Amino acid sequence: MKILIVGGGGREHVIAWKLKQNARVEKLYAAPGNAGIALLAECVPIKATDLDQLVSFSVEKKLDLVFVAPDDPLALGLVDRLEEAGIKAFGPSQAAARIESSKSFAKQLMREKNIPTADYTVFSELEPALAAVDVASLPLVVKADGLALGKGVIIAQTRDEARQAVHDMLGGSRFGDAGRTIVLEEFLRGPELTVLAFCDGKTVKPMLSSRDHKRAFDHDRGPNTGGMGAVSPGAKLSEKDWQQMQASIFQPTLDALRERGTPFSGVIYFGLMLTEQGPKVIEYNARFGDPEAQAILPLLETDLLEIIESILDQKLDTLDIKWSQQASCCVVAASGGYPSSYKKGYPIEGIDEAERFGLVFQAGTALDQGRVVTSGGRVLCVTAMADTLDQAIDTAYRGMDCIRFKDRHIRKDIGRT
Ligand code: AMP
Numbered sequence: 001m002k003i004l005i006v007g008g009g010g011r012e013h014v015i016a017w018k019l020k021q022n023a024r025v026e027k028l029y030a031a032p033g034n035a036g037i038a039l040l041a042e043c044v045p046i047k048a049t050d051l052d053q054l055v056s057f058s059v060e061k062k063l064d065l066v067f068v069a070p071d072d073p074l075a076l077g078l079v080d081r082l083e084e085a086g087i088k089a090f091g092p093s094q095a096a097a098r099i100e101s102s103k104s105f106a107k108q109l110m111r112e113k114n115i116p117t118a119d120y121t122v123f124s125e126l127e128p129a130l131a132a133v134d135v136a137s138l139p140l141v142v143k144a145d146g147l148a149l150g151k152g153v154i155i156a157q158t159r160d161e162a163r164q165a166v167h168d169m170l171g172g173s174r175f176g177d178a179g180r181t182i183v184l185e186e187f188l189r190g191p192e193l194t195v196l197a198f199c200d201g202k203t204v205k206p207m208l209s210s211r212d213h214k215r216a217f218d219h220d221r222g223p224n225t226g227g228m229g230a231v232s233p234g235a236k237l238s239e240k241d242w243q244q245m246q247a248s249i250f251q252p253t254l255d256a257l258r259e260r261g262t263p264f265s266g267v268i269y270f271g272l273m274l275t276e277q278g279p280k281v282i283e284y285n286a287r288f289g290d291p292e293a294q295a296i297l298p299l300l301e302t303d304l305l306e307i308i309e310s311i312l313d314q315k316l317d318t319l320d321i322k323w324s325q326q327a328s329c330c331v332v333a334a335s336g337g338y339p340s341s342y343k344k345g346y347p348i349e350g351i352d353e354a355e356r357f358g359l360v361f362q363a364g365t366a367l368d369q370g371r372v373v374t375s376g377g378r379v380l381c382v383t384a385m386a387d388t389l390d391q392a393i394d395t396a397y398r399g400m401d402c403i404r405f406k407d408r409h410i411r412k413d414i415g416r417t
Pocket residue numbers: 118141150153155185186187188189192214271282283
C-alpha cells in the first residue's frame with residue numbers, strides 16, 4: 001500500500017513509525033514531514049493546508065490511503081476533497097470536524113445531548129458580552145469560537161481581564177475571524193484528563209487515558225504551549241468510571257453527530273475535567289493530540305492500519321483493540337523562548353544515545369548538510385515505557401539527558417504534577 005501522512009510534527013512521526021510496522025505498507029509519504037519522519041517516509045514539500053496540491057499529489061501517485069493528522073486541513077475539508085477525488089482518507093469530514101473548529105457548535109451539541117460540560121453563553125456582539133461579564137462569577141473563561149493555535153482561551157481572574165479578552169476577540173484585533181464569535185464559560189476545577197477514541201460514525205472505542213502538560217514551565221506556570229509532555233495512563237479509572245464516560249459523554253457525542261447527518265469517522269480527542277460532580281468536557285478535538293499520540297501509540301498492540309481499515313469499513317464494533325499493560329511518559333524538548341519567539345538551526349546531538357532509553361519522535365527538526373538541526377518550537381520528544389509510571393518517567397528523563405542542542409528547554413516535572 002502507498003500511504004501519505006499529512007503533517008510534520010511528533011504526532012505524525014509516531015503515526016509513521018506505527019504504520020511502518022505493517023508489512024503491507026510498501027511506501028510512506030509525509031507532507032511536509034520532518035528530519036525524523038524522513039527516516040521512515042519520503043517527505044514531500046507540500047504544506048498541510050495546501051489542499052489543491054495534496055489532492056493532486058494523492059491522485060497522481062494513486063495513493064491507497066491518506067492519514068490527515070492536524071486540525072487545519074481537517075477544518076478546511078481535506079478529507080471531503082480527497083474522497084471526491086476517489087482517494088480513501090482517514091479523518092473526519094469538514095462538517096464533523098466542527099466539533100473542534102467551532103467551540104459554539106461543540107457547546108450546542110453538548111447541550112442538546114445533556115453531555116456534562118461547563119455552563120456557557122455565546123456572543124457575537126460586544127455590548128451584551130460586556131454586560132454578561134459584569135455579572136459573571138470569577139474566574140471566567142473567555143474562548144474564541146474558531147481555531148486559534150491553542151491560544152484562544154483566556155482564564156480571566158478579574159473582570160478587567162475578562163473585559164480585555166472580550167474586546168480583543170470581538171474587536172477582531174487579536175484572533176481574526178476565529179474571535180468574531182466568543183463563548184463565555186464557567187470555570188471548572190479538577191485534574192484534567194485526555195481520552196482519545198477511535199470512531200467509525202456509530203461505534204466509539206476509547207484508547208488508554210493520557211494527560212498532557214500544556215504550560216511552558218514547571219508547576220504549571222507560564223504560557224500555554226502545544227504540550228510539553230504527556231503520560232499514559234493519565235488517571236486511575238475504574239471500569240465503572242469508563243462505563244459512565246462511555247454512556248454520558250463518548251457515545252452521545254458520536255450519536256449527536258450521526259443524527260445531524262455528519263457522522264464522525266477518525267479520532268475524537270475528549271479533553272475532560274474530572275470535577276467533583278464527575279467528568280465534564282472542556283473541549284473536543286477532531287484528531288490525535290500532540291504529544292498524547294507519542295505517549296499512547298507505543299502502547300497500542302493492535303496494528304494501526306487494521307484499525308483504520310475497520311473504521312473505513314464501519315466495522316470497528318467487531319475489532320478487539322489490545323493495549324500494553326505498561327505505562328508511558330513522553331518528555332518534549334523545545335527551543336528556548338517557545339511558545340514566543342525562538343531561534344532555529346541549532347545542531348541536535350545525542351539522538352542515538354537517547355534511543356537506548358526510549359523512542360525519539362522528532363517535531364521541529366530539519367536536515368542541514370546532513371545534520372539534524374532545530375527548525376521549530378517543539379523540537380523532539382523522548383517516550384519511554386515501563387511497568388510503572390515512575391519508572392517510565394525516570395527512563396524518559398534519562399533518555400532526554402542525552403539530547404543536546406543550544407537553548408534546549410524542557411519541563412522537569414512531566415507526570416509528577
Ligand atoms: P482548550 O483550548 O479549550 O483546550 O483550553 C485550553 C486549556 O484551558 C484547557 O486545557 C484547560 O486547562 C483550560 N480551560 C478551558 N476551559 C476551561 C474551563 N471551563 N474551566 C477551567 N479551565 C478551562
